[in-house]
């Protein structure tokens with residue numbers, strides 16, 4: 078019985094449930110929000126989704142199986158987040174941008190982790206996030222909540238001022254909205270001025286450059302651009318060198334030897 | 338109801354350099370020692386295969402989880418303090434070896450002047466040179482007296498270095514040779530030499546050769562992997578308590594280390610003026626224990642050393658209104674006034690900055706201590722000017738941006754990729770003074786998970802901090818210009834202390850001295866009036882020297898261990914005659 082259920086694949090589900098005919102398969106529901114964003118942007122980005130992904134981890138659409146939201150429930154929230162990360166770290170002649178590098182999924186996962194849940198923060202009251210600009214994190218809400226509140230505010234403003242979702246606006250408009258969050262001109266419930274933007278910015282950059290084990294820095298794309306080779310036993314033989322050493326990146330998986 | 342355990346000779350709270358040195362020395366001397374460590378057990382293999390920037394440099398995996406307790410902070414004595422909530426701005430050591438595992442290994446001795454800063458300042462410049470609001474004090478010990486303890490710590494830790502041309506001649510050379518020289522260090526040294534300064538290779542807690550220390554512990558030569566500061570070493574190649582003193586103590590059956598043992602009180606007999614043991618919670622089970630001991634040693638870092646005394650009602654709390662009391666007085670440390678300097682951006686050079694080691698660096702002492710004339714300067718003391726090559730991973734390197742560059746978007750991306758390995762920073766490791774208005778006490782509002790008040794820090798800059806900071810920026814800028822950077826950016830001095838506690842150089846509050854009116858412990862770190870209580874660590878610094886603090890903490894720990902043995906075996910009572918300057922009694 079259980080075996081049979083396993084064999085009953087997602088494709089079968091689509092067929093039998095009749096959803097496939099509905100035309101949303103390639104879009105929001107299963108195709109991956111990020112995938113759909115490619116097509117809404119520059120055509121050259123339509124990418125070769127998943128060409129590098131290993132067999133068992135790739136889904137039928139070629140995207141990695143772990144490219145799924147587990148924190149951001151509303152599709153529109155996540156699309157907004159993704160579009161914002163791309164403005165922070167855009168694709169250019171140097172190479173891929175935040176979306177292609179997986180930063181939006183990195184952030185979604187971090188939101189469910191101790192970092193997003195503020196599990197290592199002192200979270201006892203009283204709280205007053207307005208009391209001081211120099212005491213670091215003073216919010217009552219968690220980082221994950223702050224991101225969600227901020228993203229909802231971005232959508233709200235986009236709809237109010239531009240009659241459309243943030244992710245449908247042109248680049249310059251998106252940038253000017255983000256600038257208003259950066260400067261603190263727009264407030265985000267529970268967050269001190271600028272805090273939401275700073276959080277969004279730092280999590281995007283981390284998604285670009287953290288070890289791929291966390292879901293970003295796809296195919297070492299971030300490390301290749303910045304020429305960072307990743308962890309090694311040591312650099313005893315290279316440390317005195319006059320020349321800059323360009324070395325193929327390797328991540329934790331390689332460093333640990335995998336094997337399991 | 339706490340369960341009472343069997344009595345031991347000595348209970349040591351904390352397992353960093355301070356607690357580790359004391360534990361090893363007393364275990365070697367045959368005492369029954371129990372060390373209590375709040376954090377988990379960590380062994381070398383915890384640090385193998387985990388070279389992960391996000392986890393350690395951005396998520397602070399190795400630092401104390403602040404969920405249960407932190408510190409509150411304010412600038413003015415009439416302000417409401419706020420808790421420092423995130424490890425982004427509060428980094429405290431935890432687990433076996435504490436902060437002494439993730440330290441960088443930069444090693445300096447303090448200068449003869451610094452131990453006698455008050456009397457030598459008066460001698461050279463007159464008493465008027467000391468600002469009225471400054472509690473400038475001698476340490477109650479001289480450099481000559483400290484030398485053998487420094488040497489003991491340096492040989493135990495296997496430090497590699499060369500003689501600083503301006504420092505007192507060492508009795509014995511460093512136990513290991515200096516680290517390798519890289520192009521960026523050479524650039525710094527050449528420029529400094531051109532300016533008539535005296536650069537040398539920074540002494541390092543990273544091993545430069547395979548080394549066996551006097552206790553028989555083996556350390557391996559560092560491989561410059563760069564996962565060093567804020568990380569634990571995977572190779573016993575950065576000296577830490579796990580590789581040395583804790584290992585040594587553990588070789589003795591008369592030593593026991595209990596982890597997840599969170600000490601909440603020193604048990605104290607007021608009538609006898611004696612500590613009788615400690616109360617702790619087993620953080621696995623939540624059960625409470627009383628550990629009776631003949632001698633109690635607090636080595637739980639500056640914050641917890643102060644707080645445990647206050648929670649236990651031992652010592653007289655300092656009150657800034659009356660200026661009376663000694664506990665919590667002279668709280669100091671290197672905060673955001675130190676480590677400013679200059680940053681240079683190079684168009685034509687590209688350095689291998691992703692390689693490195695915590696203490697790989699070049700430094701100079703021309704502007705340290707009183708090595709330069711202060712007659713016409715508006716501050717006391719000094720510091721080293723350093724260039725370090727820690728080895729930076731990608732997230733950190735992406736932050737190298739000349740001023741005026743946006744921090745996101747197209748220009749950011751392009752510029753950050755360009756300068757990732759073309760940016761060098763030098764900084765001044767300035768002294769930090771103590772003032773009547775800076776102190777620690779218990780917070781009236783915020784508590785830990787057990788309902789005990791948090792420690793409250795009240796701290797603001799004095800003029801010395803601002804002036805010495807500006808001086809350092811000017812000197813560093815001169816050197817960076819001579820280094821030939823295409824863009825030279827002088828650092829900017831912040832206006833005020835910003836409640837960021839990330840450098841681990843927080844000190845004072847349980848300060849040493851020769852006068853019980855202005856100090857809490859004597860020069861063996863034995864508490865005045867409580868003969869069997871020793872408080873070991875940077876908490877003893879009357880003011881912060883112009884260098885990284887740890888070797889001085891290690892040296893003082895050796896002296897404390899010697900004192901504890903003297904106290905136990907020879908002359909119960911105070912080990913030092915108090916030298917009261919006031920005739921109040």
Ligand SMILES: Cc1cc2nc3c(=O)[nH]c(=O)nc-3n(C[C@H](O)[C@H](O)[C@H](O)COP(=O)(O)OP(=O)(O)OC[C@H]3O[C@@H](n4cnc5c(N)ncnc54)[C@H](O)[C@@H]3O)c2cc1C
Pocket residue numbers: 350351352353354355356357373374375376428429430431432433434435436437438439440441442443444445566567598599600601636637638639641696839840841842873874875885886887888890
């Ligand atoms: C990133 C970083 C880099 C540094 N680099 C350098 C450097 O290059 N050079 C230098 O000189 N210094 C450096 N330092 C400073 C150095 O780490 C400290 O000075 C040194 O580790 C202090 O040693 P300690 O034994 O006093 O405290 P710790 O090593 O922190 O040990 C204290 C121990 O006490 C335990 N403890 C606390 N409270 C309790 C309790 N209630 N019950 C039981 N146990 C408790 C803690 O868990 C901890 O294990 C650095 C600090 C940081 C943060």
